[in-house]
Amino acid sequence: MKILITGGAGFIGSAVVRMAVSLGHEVVNLDALTYAGRPENVAPVEDSPLYAFEHADIRDRDTLDHIFAKHSPDAVMHLAAESHVDRSIDGPGDFVETNVTGTYNMLEAARAFWIKQGQPDNFRFHHISTDEVYGSLGESGMFTEDTPYDPRSPYSASKASSDHMVRAWHETYGLPVVLTNCSNNYGPYHFPEKLVPKVILNALSGKEIPVYGQGLNVRDWLYVEDHAEALLCVLDKGQLGRSYNIGGENERSNIDLIKTICRLLDQKRPGTAPYEDLIAFVTDRPGHDARYAIDPTRIRTELGWRPSVTVEEGLERTIDWYLENEGWWRPLLEREGVGTRLGHG
Structure with missing residues (x-):
């Protein structure tokens, strides 16, 4: 299968690119290489004859038409998005332009190509979204595919809009x-302003580890390579017009997650004092959702997928990767704005 993957130089997208190529799929990686997109993320496959790269922006419809005509993909996996909640609060316009208008352009380019090809039955447009479109949960309950949308941030509102458009085009x-909504991802190649890498890198640098509120916000944590496997499973076997929630079945409060990272770092790279001593509680952000939790029953029962990595196993793998790949993350810390945001989901 030839797959056009948007955002394939980003965190989740690059994991999908690497896995798809390893499974023998042809991959066309379309990425604008904005602040979070890095060619280094796909370096393991860049020399493969199965891999091609197109430096393009999903807001540019003419270029999208050219790329579809040039490569004739069998499927689209649309991951390109602005995805940082704190950045969406600072500048919501970029999120509307990329996540809403960009998705519209992708849908229209894909539809025009599909029609020109004679509307083949095996073509797929897989839209990758987030559990944040569902809003916030209390202490109990889980998000299902039938949970009403209730986005609380400019980021989640823009993703909710894109989800609605994908369903409308169907x-x-x-x-x-097909659509998927995932819980919080973590793992190798994660941009340093997100929560898990930020905690790791602040700890290693002896910097304060800022925690919103009391750190009681709860998230379901999904190892990125498990997510990539699930996405390819949905692309292959998902029912048309249907959405699938992808969760890690690993709920943790932010403070518990951070303390776990600190304890693992104490073992792997001991400092002069426990890393937990660097934790500092700061004023919570506006509209910070209390809890997300995914009910993955549909993807488990219909498609036979479930996560393979516990959060403790995944965090250990992630920490090992950051300890071994300083050359990847060190230059990113110099980029404008990186380090000024807390990165909590």
């Missing part, structure tokens, strides 16, 4: 789509 035009 219902109105018959475009063969």
Whole structure:
């Protein structure tokens, strides 16, 4: 299968690119290489004859049409998005332009290509989204695919809008789509302003580890390579027009997650004092959702997928990767704005 993957130089996208190529798929990676997109993320596959790269922006419809015509993909995996909640609060316009208008452009380019090809039955448009579109949970309950949308930030509102458009293009035009909504990802190649790498790198540098509120916000943590495997499973076996929630089945409060990282670092790279001593509680951000939790019953029962990595195993793998790949993350700390945001999901 030839797959056009948008955002394939980003964190999740690059994991999908690497895995898809390893499974023998042809991959066309379309990425604008904005602040979080890095060619280094796909270096393990860049010399493969199965891999091609297109430096392009999903806001540029003419270029999208050219790329579809040039490569004739069998499927699209649309991951390109602005995804940082704190950045969306600072500058919501970029999120509307990329996540809403960009998705519209992808849908229209895909639809035009699909029609020109004779509307083949095996074509797929897989839209990758987030559990944040569902809003916030109390102490109990889980998000299912039927949970009403209730986005609380400019980021989640822009993703909710894109989800609605994908469903509308399926219902109105018959475009063969599948959708997925995932919980918080973590793992290798994660941009340093996100929570897990930020905690790791601040600790290693002896810097304060800022925690919103009392750190009681709860998230379901999904190892990125498990997520990539699930996405390819949905692309291959998912029912058209259907959405699938992808969760790690690993709920943790932010403070518990941070303390776990600190304890692992105490073992692997001991400092002069326990890393937990660097934790500092700061004023919470506006509209900070209390709890996310995914009910993955549908993908487990219909498609036979479930996560293979516990959060403790995944964090250990992630920490080992950052300890071994300073050359990847060190230059990123110099980029504008990196380190000024807390990165909590």
